[in-house]
Amino acid sequence: MILSPASEDEACELVRARSASRSPVRIIGANTRSAIDPTDGDLLATTELTGIVDYDPSEMVMTARAGTALADIEAAVSEKGQFLAFEPIDLGPVLGTAGRSTIGGVMATNSSGPARFVNGAARDHLLGLRFINGAGEIIRAGGRVMKNVTGLDLPKLLAGSRGELGLITEVTFKVLPRPQTSSTLVLSCDDDAHAAKAMAAALRLPLSVSGAAFVPDDLAGRVMIGNLPEEGAVLLRMEGLTASVKERAEKMRIAMAPFGPVAIADHEASITMWNTIRHAIPFSVDRKSFVWRISLPAMSAHRFVAAIRREVKANVFYDWQGSLVWMETSEGLDAQLVRTEIAKAGGGHAVLVRARSRLDSRSFDPPSLPLLALSQRIKAALDPQTIFNPTF
Structure with missing residues (x-):
């Protein structure tokens, strides 16, 4: 079932009801980034929470509701000679999804493209947000300028959390002048x-x-x-x-x-x-293959690739000065092999982006015990009934 609240208040009521019944939901935008998401439960979509709330080109700051299409955001700022400097990725072509990527999904996955090693990731451009916690309460964090961020930086915490800590309903972020x-x-x-x-x-x-x-x-x-x-x-x-x-x-x-x-x-x-x-377009041709996104030290990433190629045939290309490896294989890979070769290359992490069946995309990157304990404490504080994308 897909639940699509038409307003933030309606979303709060829905979350409170789910919390009371301890019924999990999987948060999505337009469902363009989660072809193999491991979470059970109904889908909670932000596609009705749309619209640019405020945009001041002179201040280079925009506020938009989470379900607003990324394409609409980019078109609006382009008209003013500006752009999203972190170059968010649209995985639609790779995953074969029909929906339009949303700005909420971009921030929830910390989606960042080729300029990340220069301009930073999506979270580095996120100034503030509104989100609904697991108790159905609206929380506002951050603001329209960096100096408004004091204490615990919740926007940075929510960025990249993939919906596990709360339902993002609105985001405020900075844009930059588009290069001539x-x-x-x-x-x-x-x-x-x-x-x-x-x-x-x-x-x-x-x-x-x-x-x-x-x-x-x-x-x-x-x-x-x-x-x-x-x-x-x-x-x-x-x-x-x-x-x-x-x-x-x-x-x-x-x-x-x-x-x-x-x-x-x-x-x-x-x-x-x-x-x-x-957008990893080279891997949009054969959607029956497996696609990985692997972060490694730039000068040793090629050794990881060579080790994998000794086991299976793999097509790859490198981004971020070589520290990001996009890899496509016709066969699945053993998780332990991936972990071992990543460790030999100096450490990093891998995410399975596309597969033939519903698999746990995080099985290639298990958190350390201290990090897992910290994550569980944060999860318990923001989502005590564990209804949002429960994976811990």
Whole structure:
């Protein structure tokens, strides 16, 4: 059953009733991010809680209800020459879901794209929110400026909690001026380790790189466009004022020449390629395969990939200067193998994004006992009857 309250008050009544009967619910936006969610219970959707409540372009702050479509948010700020600098991901193409991603879902999953290593994650742009706790009470936290955050920073706590601590009904976040133009240096490369070294060298330069990714040969045809060669390549994005981008791109071309042949992608090609990487479009072709999203140290991620490839055939591409691995396999992987190889690579975590059946996407990243104990205490304080997305 899908429950879609038409107002915040109606949502409060629904939560109170569920708390009294101890009946769990799974919180969703448009259900575009949870193809293998492990939680039992009816669905509690925010799709009727829509609309931009307030937007002040001069202050670069927006408040919107949780069910507002991400596309509508991005369109509204784009009209004013602004954008969401954390580049939220839309997993709809990968999961094959028909709904439109919501701003509440973005914040609840801390969804962040290629610019995260420069601009921060979604939670770093979240200023305040309203949410309903497990007792059906409305709680307001944060505000419209960072200095309003005192004591326990509940907005940061709720960001990335995936609906386990409360039902987010409204969010306030900052936006930034959209770069005037962008350019991407394309460095031909067919080796994962060499790509990691090239990206590390590029990021050490004072050239303000806002995106660093590596697409190997087997996926290049799904990313490269126009006259760019369909071969493995490191992609280095620079954004800003036109004159500055042109100068930095030329300096980057000279600096990267020792690593291999280079080409420069213009603004339009750059946007297309980075949107493809941002939304993991290369893995939207075969929806029967398994897709993982794995965070690792940038300089050792390729060793993790090599170890996995010794066990199964895997297609991968790297984002966040190599510290984020998107991986697709035709077969499932043993959870212990993933944990072991992550530990060997220096630590990190993995999330199973897509599978053929309803699996526990967190089984690859069990929390430590101290972290689990802390999480349970927070859960007990905000959701004492454990009705929201119970996974602890």
